[in-house]
Amino acid sequence: MTHPAHPDPSGAEHLDAQRAARVRVRGPATAPEEEEVLLAPRRGHVRRRATPGQVRELIRHQLRLGVLLGLGFFLLVVVLYLLLSTVAGLADVTVLGVPLPWVVPAVCFYPLLILGGWLHVRASDAAERRLLTTIGAAEAQGVERRP
Amino acid sequence: MSSPSAVLLAVALVCVFSVAISVGGLRSRTTSDFYVASRRVPPWMNASAIAGDYLSAASFLGVAGLIVAYGAQGLWFPVGYTAGFFTLLLFVAAPLRRSGAYTLPDFATLRFRSAQLRRLTALIVIMTGWLYVVPQLHGASLTLSTTAGMPGWVGPLVVVLVVLPTVLAGGMRSVTVAQAVQYWMKLCALLIPCVFILIRLQRDASTGGSPLTDALPPLGDVWETGLLPQALDGGAGLYQTASLALALMMGTVGLPHVLVRFSTNPDGAAARRTTLLLLSLLSMFYLLPVILGVLARLVLPVAEGGLGPAADDGGAATPAPSGGTAADVGGGAADAALLRLPAAVFEGAAGDVLVAVVAGGAFAAFLSTCSGLVVSIAGVVSQEFFSGTVRGFRLGAVAAVGLPLLVGAVTSQVALAGAVAMVFTFTASALGPLILLGIWWRGLTEAGAIAGMVSGAVVSSLSLVIGLGLGEHTAGAQVFLYPALWCIPLSFLLTVAVSRFGRQSPPHSAEAVLARLHLPEAAQALSR
Numbered sequence: 268m269t270h271p272a273h274p275d276p277s278g279a280e281h282l283d284a285q286r287a288a289r290v291r292v293r294g295p296a297t298a299p300e301e302e303e304v305l306l307a308p309r310r311g312h313v314r315r316r317a318t319p320g321q322v323r324e325l326i327r328h329q330l331r332l333g334v335l336l337g338l339g340f341f342l343l344v345v346v347l348y349l350l351l352s353t354v355a356g357l358a359d360v361t362v363l364g365v366p367l368p369w370v371v372p373a374v375c376f377y378p379l380l381i382l383g384g385w386l387h388v389r390a391s392d393a394a395e396r397r398l399l400t401t402i403g404a405a406e407a408q409g410v411e412r413r414p
Numbered sequence: 415m416s417s418p419s420a421v422l423l424a425v426a427l428v429c430v431f432s433v434a435i436s437v438g439g440l441r442s443r444t445t446s447d448f449y450v451a452s453r454r455v456p457p458w459m460n461a462s463a464i465a466g467d468y469l470s471a472a473s474f475l476g477v478a479g480l481i482v483a484y485g486a487q488g489l490w491f492p493v494g495y496t497a498g499f500f501t502l503l504l505f506v507a508a509p510l511r512r513s514g515a516y517t518l519p520d521f522a523t524l525r526f527r528s529a530q531l532r533r534l535t536a537l538i539v540i541m542t543g544w545l546y547v548v549p550q551l552h553g554a555s556l557t558l559s560t561t562a563g564m565p566g567w568v569g570p571l572v573v574v575l576v577v578l579p580t581v582l583a584g585g586m587r588s589v590t591v592a593q594a595v596q597y598w599m600k601l602c603a604l605l606i607p608c609v610f611i612l613i614r615l616q617r618d619a620s621t622g623g624s625p626l627t628d629a630l631p632p633l634g635d636v637w638e639t640g641l642l643p644q645a646l647d648g649g650a651g652l653y654q655t656a657s658l659a660l661a662l663m664m665g666t667v668g669l670p671h672v673l674v675r676f677s678t679n680p681d682g683a684a685a686r687r688t689t690l691l692l693l694s695l696l697s698m699f700y701l702l703p704v705i706l707g708v709l710a711r712l713v714l715p716v717a718e719g720g721l722g723p724a725a726d727d728g729g730a731a732t733p734a735p736s737g738g739t740a741a742d743v744g745g746g747a748a749d750a751a752l753l754r755l756p757a758a759v760f761e762g763a764a765g766d767v768l769v770a771v772v773a774g775g776a777f778a779a780f781l782s783t784c785s786g787l788v789v790s791i792a793g794v795v796s797q798e799f800f801s802g803t804v805r806g807f808r809l810g811a812v813a814a815v816g817l818p819l820l821v822g823a824v825t826s827q828v829a830l831a832g833a834v835a836m837v838f839t840f841t842a843s844a845l846g847p848l849i850l851l852g853i854w855w856r857g858l859t860e861a862g863a864i865a866g867m868v869s870g871a872v873v874s875s876l877s878l879v880i881g882l883g884l885g886e887h888t889a890g891a892q893v894f895l896y897p898a899l900w901c902i903p904l905s906f907l908l909t910v911a912v913s914r915f916g917r918q919s920p921p922h923s924a925e926a927v928l929a930r931l932h933l934p935e936a937a938q939a940l941s942r
Contacts, residue, residue, distance in 0.1 A: 316937075317929070317933060317937050319925060319929075322925075322928070322929045322932065322933060325932055325933070326854065326928060326932045329932065330854050332504075333504035333505050336500075336504055337500065337501055337504050337505070337663070340497060340500060340663075341497075341659060341660065341663060344490075344493065344497075344655075344656075344659045345652075345655070345656050345659065348490070348651075348652060348655045348656070349652060352651055352652065368486045369486050369489065369708075372486065372489035372490050372493055373489050373701075373704050374701070376493045376496070376497070377493075377496060377697035377700070377701075378697075380496055380497060380500050380693050380697065381690070381693050381694055381697060383500060384500060384503050384689065384690045384693045385690060387503060387504055387686075388503070388686045388687065388690050391508070391686065392683060392686070395683075395933075395934040395937075396934075398933075398934070398937065399934060399936055399937055402937060
């Protein structure tokens with residue numbers, strides 16, 4: 268109820284007291300992070316985190332992509348082996364004088380692996396970029412990538 | 415018989431080069447340099463280094479050996495070796511890099527915070543490394559005894575004496591550069607003989623007068639006949655190919671010396687790019703042993719697995735062991751095909767030089783794979799038993815080669831590529847569940863991971879021992895010699911079953927850890 272009485276209610280001395288106790292304001296001791304400088308909250312660039320749901324969705328997407336490509340390749344190997352070893356006619360087909368059972372395992376799988384790998388890198392990077400855009404971190408990503 | 419001096423000179427050059435790089439200007443400056451080359455290695459350099467690391471004796475000598483021994487069947491091995499990195503790219507590369515784990519035990523700790531699981535993982539990793547070093551030492555022994563007539567123990571000793579100082583002095587940083595260069599050395603060591611032999615055969619065929627082409631069998635026979643024409647047809651062949659493909663596709667994921675390299679990438683996206691580059695480098699490389707393997711079938715004398723004219727030397731041929739191991743067609747003899755090929759085509763100095771080039775490249779293969787393995791084993795030993803000190807790393811390195819040297823001295827010659835395929839089966843069964851399910855499934859429990867690891871390790875090694883005991887030609891031995899097709903699913907199933915129905919629940923941190931593994935770095939900076 269009773270406020271602690273000011274030692275001296277007169278205005279001038281009050282101000283002097285405050286001046287004596289004034290603390291000089293300084294900037295933060297550490298330099299601001301690039302994100303802090305570049306993110307403008309008024310334009311909607313706010314730090315946000317990915318929600319657990321978004322993380323799950325990303326994981327599920329990447330897993331589906333991997334299983335699709337990996338299982339696909341494994342089955343392709345098994346099926347082609349089965350074809351080459353059972354269908355008798357294929358062994359007589361030659362490419363530049365080399366029979367098919369030699370040509371296929373010797374050269375055909377490697378371009379497929381590189382192609383599959385390229386597709387995967389593209390698709391998984393795109394999925395990550397989509398997530399970053401959704402949570403508004405795409406600009407921050409640009410900053411981070413700069414060495 | 416080629417002259418030993420050229421071979422010894424080539425091998426010595428390769429060894430001196432390896433030591434010089436580590437002792438020279440590339441010394442590690444900090445502990446971070448020592449372990450992960452300060453995570454500043456650009457993708458192309460990293461990809462070359464991983465390829466240099468990965469292309470071991472099995473790839474350099476073994477693939478051509480298998481083609482000589484099995485014909486078209488042998489062509490499926492290099493496809494599997496390459497496809498292993500496809501799996502790595504799809505499921506492991508980026509998450510593993512984002513985990514920040516340097517070794518597999520680190521990864522296990524990150525996921526479960528369990529000292530027990532950590533110890534077990536470390537044990538399996540060390541065992542894998544040991545198993546993998548042995549074929550490298552065998553390859554070294556084979557190379558020097560075939561080309562230079564040295565006693566069998568010289569090759570392994572040379573490898574150990576070169577690898578140890580390199581690793582002790584330089585750690586990861588020097589090893590990265592040395593291995594990147596060694597990839598290109600290996601490529602050239604196969605490319606040069608390949609080009610020269612092709613040119614020579616082409617010229618002989620067009621002029622037609624050479625005694626060599628007179629004695630050559632018609633090209634058609636190369637495709638048909640093999641040392642084991644009847645061994646692998648029908649269901650057994652299909653089973654073996656499927657099993658092999660699965661083992662090689664899943665096993666790469668657990669190779670410690672390959673995984674450790676991914677921690678040198680700057681970030682997850684770079685890890686993916688590195689792996690994609692790596693797929694191209696490996697594809698480029700494997701064309702060469704394939705071509706040379708076919709040429710070897712054409713040119714080499716029948717006794718050594720080829721169809722060519724009768725041998726005029728063959729004095730140093732390793733006698734075929736009569737008890738069955740995978741590819742027991744005189745495992746050594748077939749693996750040495752590549753080393754004999756140049757001398758069979760060229761006479762005199764040209765042959766000597768080309769043999770020396772191949773032998774030098776083979777030594778680059780043994781040295782780089784060994785140093786990669788030693789670095790990774792030493793890293794694990796150091797972190798497990800010496801709290802990560804550089805001194806522990808050095809002690810670990812000594813331990814990493816000491817035991818295989820002893821084991822290698824007593825075990826007989828097993829075909830290189832076959833032996834390495836067995837190691838892949840072991841890692842895929844023992845470490846596959848922990849790595850793959852650990853990265854992708856939040857429901858994995860510690861008990862589940864342990865169950866999968868123990869069952870995978872015990873069952874796969876027991877099966878291989880039974881298979882080796884039975885011998886390849888016994889009916890049903892294929893099932894034990896190539897257990898991957900049932901063994902890997904078994905260990906995954908056990909892991910899932912114990913995680914699902916066991917009493918333990920997944921760790922509370924699972925959600926957060928998985929987010930860290932899969933979120934791109936930019937999003938992680940935000941949710942810090």
